[in-house]
Amino acid sequence: MSYFGDIYRGIKTLLTGMSVTGKYFLHSRKGAITQQYPDNRDTLKMFDRFRGEVVMPHNENNEHRCTGCQKCELACPNGSIEIIWDRQIDPESGKKKKMIDQHIYHLGMCTMCGLCIEACPTDAILWAQNFENSVYNRAYLTKVLNKPGSKLMPGVEE
């Protein structure tokens, strides 16, 4: 008799499974978890801590907060940041001061670990939330973070 019992129980478990999928089938309109990605660009908002790419914000006078202390360069585990700096005369105080020439960031090598941003004493670099980082040429992934002609925001000290 257990022969027929087995068949009965077997069919019952199969129907239980089908009821689960069947339920989702009937609610398929509401339940769809698909993100229709390029179409929903406008509504797609990343969380504000999302690590998309390292950027250096500038204010309206084209000034940034990077003093050229190179802490981020040291903190980076894979050499994604290179800082080219120079000692120049500060026009205000007239003293010689370390100033960045170029803050180079290799997005292609960055592992998004966030150590550089933690290390920066002046919060000169931040995470941007953009995630569409693909480009057609690898060279485009090497970015200079400070804008041309930008200078250090007054009052920012190491």
Next chain:
Amino acid sequence: MDTTTIKSNFKSEEYFINMGPQHPATHGVLRLLLTIDGEIIKKVEPDLGYIHRSIEKMCERDSYQQIVHLTDRMDYLSSHINNEAVCLTVENALQLEIPERVKVIRTILGELTRLASHQLWWGVMGMDVGALTTYFYGFRDRELINDIFEETCGARLTMNYNIPGGLMFDIHPNFVQRTKDFITHFKTKLPEYDRLLTGNVIFQKRMKGVGILSKEDAISFGASGPVGRGSGYSCDVRKHHPYSAYNQVTFNEVLKTEGDSLARYQVRIEEMWESMAIIEQLIDNIPEGEYKVATNAVIKLPKGEFYQKVETARGELGVYINSTGTKNPYRLKFRSPGFSNLSLLNHIAVGGKIGDLVASMATLDLVIPDIDR
């Protein structure tokens, strides 16, 4: 292994198949050299090294803060727990007093990681035995955990949220609410997992009595995690050597004595319930306080050897650091759970069919970068 040795110890009715490195069942770039007689497996030889990135060697070059982010890339499904392991080792070596808040948050995130990992495993497990729909149900729920991680840590997979001394930044204000919502949601969904797959007569027939691993073998192969506990080997690091806040919570170590694929499957399903219980105990009373203690910008460990083990979603992860007092470790070694779990694949698969091999491999829950590092 070169082909001449394979040919020389070969019976004529047997044949030889290369499963992988690109094969849907090996979940990555694992290569299995199978010796088969008809459908019956005679021998399984795993061949590794396809995704070796020499993480341990890279660690010898990096500072202790930098090492943490490399461990994200080992067992990427329990990256938070890997990070925690390294951080705990460094903190123990420095004898830092870690705030309670950090411990509790680490524990909650660790359990969320375990849940996410098991959900993914469940989806893939179903797919390996041919039920494709489970994959999407598993991922639907895992997505919610990933959102929690993304909001708090900034990344979904490679979190790198732990630093030696605490956390990189405090939890997001929405964290508690989101986690609670997730628990409520998942409590209604987990029984569905059982109804869809566990109870299914085909699934039971595929799993029961397949890939049996006795307790003695589990111990001698160094099995850990759900694989060991499925064979009745009590090996939960969270119970036996509690770290972080695991000594403050009550939970059961899930043990099954059958040792077959079904037992390993059920251990993971029940562990999901336990993980939810742990989170529920902690989520309402995260203590106030600092989220990190200050460390030197350049961490130098004292001279000596340090070892710390944690329980990842796959089993026991050990971190061994040999320091000579400089800012880099002299030698760093990971004892990864996947490696020893893979070593018993030959033992449990021989004599079964090809389908059995795939099913038992799925219950081992291998993550190849964890094995190769």
Next chain:
Amino acid sequence: MNISLSITKNIHNWLFSIMPEGVASITEMVLIAVVYLAIFAVAGLYLVLLERRVAAWFQLRIGPNRVGYQGLLQTMADALKLVSKELTGTIKADKFLYNLAPYFVIVTSLMALALFPFTQEFQAFDINIGIFFLIAISSIGVIGILLGGWASNNKFAMIGAMRSGVQTISYELSVGLSLITMVLISGSLQLSEIVEVQKNGWLIVQGHVPAVIAFMIYMIAGTAETNRAPFDLVEAESELGAGFHTEYSGMKFAYFFLAEFINMFIIAAIATTIFFGGWLSPFGITESIPILGLFWFLGKTLVLIFLMMWFRWTFPRLRVDQLLTLEWKYLLPLNLLNIVLMALIVWLNLTIQF
């Protein structure tokens, strides 16, 4: 009314008026063949689309919805892509058999389509041993799979082919026996006749208990015949990669793929004809409009196809020895018992007729 009928009659008369009889009938056959080919190639493509949409809905997804309105042209585009792809092959493959195999599969499945009475008039080939012919034809398809798997010089394909041999030989039996159970009650092998009999109630109602059992066995065995999950051991993708068609690409792969879907249609269409009254409407509500028979036939078939899709997207796959256990230990004995039961019921006149 009877649009299809009048058109074919007109063409028939016209052909016979301009050609000698022999040529005309050959031309007519070719014409019908081409029409059938065109219809079912397109129908097969839409079945693929249906499967993908249904799968998506089971899996909380949306499914293909970009090419054409709601993705209606998606599979057309896929077919176009497959046509334009390079045909690759392995060295040391048995070239002749390797190239022959897809045609075996697709031709047999198309051949079986000729037999179905879609409406009272719309039937290409009303042979008096219809069911017998169907069973015979459908088992030829497996030769194509065996050849394909063996000739492609790939061990995974070889295992797939061997599994398919085992599977089809076993399940052929159940399909045949469950249909024979129904033949007992219909009293004929001719498909049009079988539908005719059902004017007094569909056979699944007429034969009640044994008919329901026969239907269940038929659906299980039929799913196995088409190599679909949970019986897709032949192409078990987590075990064998792609199984017997691992080494096929482009259009040759498409033939295998299309044949699977046409076979699914065939299995569902047989079930519709034998168990659910073919083109007959329920309680004869649309008997006065014969062309609606097509609607009823396709409707019933689609419901059964949906059932098969539901199986596929819910159940895990069986192991090869369990597949044989299921057939030889469960389906076959049940089937034999069922035949005796059916014979008794027919003999004692216990059938339900309206």
